[in-house]
Amino acid sequence: xxxxxxxxxxxxxxxxxxxxxxxxxxxxxxxxxxxxxxxxxxxxxxxxxxxxxxxxxxxxxxxxxxxxxxxxxxxxxxxxxxxxxxxxxxxxxxxxxxxxxxxxxxxxxxxxxxxxxxxxxxxxxxxxxxxxxxxxxxxxxxxxxxxxxxxx
Amino acid sequence: xxxxxxxxxxxxxxxxxxxxxxxxxxxxxxxxxxxxxxxxxxxxxxxxxxxxxxxxxxxxxxxxxxxxxxxxxxxxxxxxxxxxxxxxxxxxxxxxxxxxxxxxxxxxxxxxxxxxxxxxxxxxxxxxxxxxxxxxxxxxxxxxxxxxxxxxxxxxxxxxxxxxxxxxxxxxxxxxxxxxxxxxxxxxxxxxxxxxxxxxxxxxxxxxxxxxxxxxxxxxxxxxxxxxxxxxxxxxxxxxxxxxxxxxxxxxxxxxxxxxxxxxxxxxxxxxxxxxxxxxxxxxxxxxxxxxxxxxxxxxxxxxxxxxxxxxxxxxxxxxxxxxxxxxxxxxxxxxxxxxxxxxxxxxxxxxxxxxxxxxxxxxxxxxxxxxxxxxxxxxxxxxxx
Numbered sequence: 001x002x003x004x005x006x007x008x009x010x011x012x013x014x015x016x017x018x019x020x021x022x023x024x025x026x027x028x029x030x031x032x033x034x035x036x037x038x039x040x041x042x043x044x045x046x047x048x049x050x051x052x053x054x055x056x057x058x059x060x061x062x063x064x065x066x067x068x069x070x071x072x073x074x075x076x077x078x079x080x081x082x083x084x085x086x087x088x089x090x091x092x093x094x095x096x097x098x099x100x101x102x103x104x105x106x107x108x109x110x111x112x113x114x115x116x117x118x119x120x121x122x123x124x125x126x127x128x129x130x131x132x133x134x135x136x137x138x139x140x141x142x143x144x145x146x147x148x149x150x151x152x
Numbered sequence: 153x154x155x156x157x158x159x160x161x162x163x164x165x166x167x168x169x170x171x172x173x174x175x176x177x178x179x180x181x182x183x184x185x186x187x188x189x190x191x192x193x194x195x196x197x198x199x200x201x202x203x204x205x206x207x208x209x210x211x212x213x214x215x216x217x218x219x220x221x222x223x224x225x226x227x228x229x230x231x232x233x234x235x236x237x238x239x240x241x242x243x244x245x246x247x248x249x250x251x252x253x254x255x256x257x258x259x260x261x262x263x264x265x266x267x268x269x270x271x272x273x274x275x276x277x278x279x280x281x282x283x284x285x286x287x288x289x290x291x292x293x294x295x296x297x298x299x300x301x302x303x304x305x306x307x308x309x310x311x312x313x314x315x316x317x318x319x320x321x322x323x324x325x326x327x328x329x330x331x332x333x334x335x336x337x338x339x340x341x342x343x344x345x346x347x348x349x350x351x352x353x354x355x356x357x358x359x360x361x362x363x364x365x366x367x368x369x370x371x372x373x374x375x376x377x378x379x380x381x382x383x384x385x386x387x388x389x390x391x392x393x394x395x396x397x398x399x400x401x402x403x404x405x406x407x408x409x410x411x412x413x414x415x416x417x418x419x420x421x422x423x424x425x426x427x428x429x430x431x432x433x434x435x436x437x438x439x440x441x442x443x444x445x446x447x448x449x450x451x452x453x454x455x456x457x458x459x460x461x462x463x464x465x466x467x468x469x470x471x472x473x474x475x476x477x478x479x480x481x482x483x484x485x486x487x488x489x490x491x492x493x494x495x496x497x498x499x500x501x502x503x504x505x506x507x508x509x510x511x512x513x514x515x516x517x518x519x520x521x522x523x524x525x526x527x528x529x530x531x532x533x534x535x536x537x538x
Contacts, residue, residue, distance in 0.1 A: 079497025
């Protein structure tokens with residue numbers, strides 16, 4: 001996979017919402033060959049039992065102190081406190097940091113509205129997939145198809 | 153001193169020692185092979201954000217502690233709490249809230265949205281604590297241009313005035329029963345938190361009392377106070393400050409004029425004006441030498457309908473359970489949000505609302521791009537939903 005200008009970083013919550021109803025293929029059809037996740041998003045997706053995905057690439061992660069501090073500030077800005085698990089909002093923070101420092105033309109895709117709003121306010125491209133609604137629409141289409149096949 | 157990779161590696165090694173975690177066990181827990189972790193711990197390789205988060209989780213040490221600047225970390229949190237007599241409330245919820253507020257202050261400061269410096273008068277070191285409190289209140293009033301003027305009767309407005317004049321934030325929130333209020337100072341940020349579930353006159357006195365602590369520079373980890381019976385110099389001074397701040401001596405003397413015996417109408421008028429308890433007023437009058445001990449006790453026993461139904465009583469009762477967020481912090485947070493430095497979540501956490509709902513309230517509606525074909529709704533449909 002090449003880091004083209006149409007790349008997207010897909011958040012774990014979006015993957016989870018589509019995976020729950022077996023509709024990850026919608027994301028694959030739309031974003032295959034240009035979808036990425038950060039190591040923290042990949043880790044979170046695993047924790048959320050998202051099935052194995054082979055059409056997403058993993059972005060690089062920084063190792064220097066400046067980057068660690070910047071990602072931590074983003075994570076805290078996203079609402080994580082010391083009382084929260086250390087991985088809370090880490091995926092979104094890592095994604096925003098990566099986009100700002102490496103691929104500002106790419107798009108961040110998430111069902112987390114505050115994170116999308118935050119990314120937009122920072123001048124990034126971001127999209128609220130409202131995955132739940134998309135999934136509901138697809139469930140409705142499935143039901144309609146069944147009804148048609150039965151000839152009701 | 154700025155954080156370096158060596159400092160970070162040292163902190164992790166110290167945390168490993170403290171928790172008895174071996175390098176091999178830590179490597180396994182965070183999904184790294186031992187040689188890679190060894191390289192990072194010896195400074196030959198850095199740590200990735202996810203690795204640091206997993207290390208933090210495994211060793212039980214917050215990422216912020218691992219990444220903190222030493223100088224800031226060393227500064228103690230100063231919390232002073234005002235509790236009811238014979239009460240030892242479990243203040244875990246209040247302290248958790250304090251930590252949340254302090255974390256937001258720290259984040260905003262780190263991002264360049266620093267608190268305004270607190271306006272403090274010089275403390276008078278000589279004299280008895282009650283004299284120090286009286287003088288401190290006079291100086292503070294003078295510095296703020298208040299003189300002997302009455303303070304706002306509304307407790308929320310009093311809180312707003314304290315924020316504006318002294319740069320001390322005031323929050324009024326539910327606290328554990330028995331805990332009237334507390335004060336915090338950290339990294340140049342000062343906060344007073346008063347319980348919303350106590351009577352308005354007690355909220356006022358608590359706010360003034362905590363302001364006295366902050367203005368006097370009192371500090372400590374946690375000081376439990378018994379407001380009426382505590383005899384520590386700090387408590388005596390804070391109480392004297394509160395009385396003098398809320399009920400300036402000259403104004404009280406003028407109100408009393410040449411009347412030798414306090415009557416119920418006068419006391420009811422003073423209570424309506426200063427919005428303090430009957431006891432607080434009686435002791436203040438006595439401490440100023442306006443009435444003697446017998447008259448003080450007479451005042452304390454007053455219980456007529458005139459006293460009970462004095463002007464302002466209904467407003468005070470309305471104020472019970474009203475909540476108020478620390479406005480200086482809230483303003484800084486909103487500014488940081490508008491500038492894209494924080495998300496909506498820290499604000500939502502501060503004011504205890506759902507972030508999505510707050511986003512709906514603050515974010516502009518999503519309109520069609522310029523030049524797009526206008527919608528064809530009827531006029532009725534164009535009326536926004538309120």
